[in-house]
Amino acid sequence: MKTLLLSLALAMGMATLPGQLLAQQTDPPQTPGEMPAQTQDINAFTGTIAKEHGKLVLKDATSGTSYQIDDQAKAKQYVGKAVRVTGKLDSSTNVLHVQSIEAAGS
Numbered sequence: 001m002k003t004l005l006l007s008l009a010l011a012m013g014m015a016t017l018p019g020q021l022l023a024q025q026t027d028p029p030q031t032p033g034e035m036p037a038q039t040q041d042i043n044a045f046t047g048t049i050a051k052e053h054g055k056l057v058l059k060d061a062t063s064g065t066s067y068q069i070d071d072q073a074k075a076k077q078y079v080g081k082a083v084r085v086t087g088k089l090d091s092s093t094n095v096l097h098v099q100s101i102e103a104a105g106s
Contacts, residue, residue, distance in 0.1 A: 045085045045096060046104060049078040058085050058096060071098040078103065 047060040056075040057066040082104035
């Protein structure tokens with residue numbers, strides 16, 4: 001009876017034999033490509049839409065930071081203009097996931 005219960009427990013992963021490693025104790029480490037995005041909550045960002053390295057970015061004049069814009073089509077009409085971008089910032093890639101863009105002061 002003990003042998004049957006031990007066999008069932010081993011088969012279900014509920015027990016290990018001496019010297020046997022339990023392979024599924026923790027999730028395997030993630031590779032950089034599999035890391036979850038470091039995305040913040042929805043926020044408002046202000047600055048000027050500019051072109052850098054062939055891509056449109058939001059330049060924050062106060063901090064000197066440039067944020068890549070994920071929706072280039074939405075940003076295109078605001079090149080050179082002061083804007084307020086609402087969206088989520090992925091801090092691991094410095095990409096703004098745009099929800100909306102409007103001219104500053106609107």
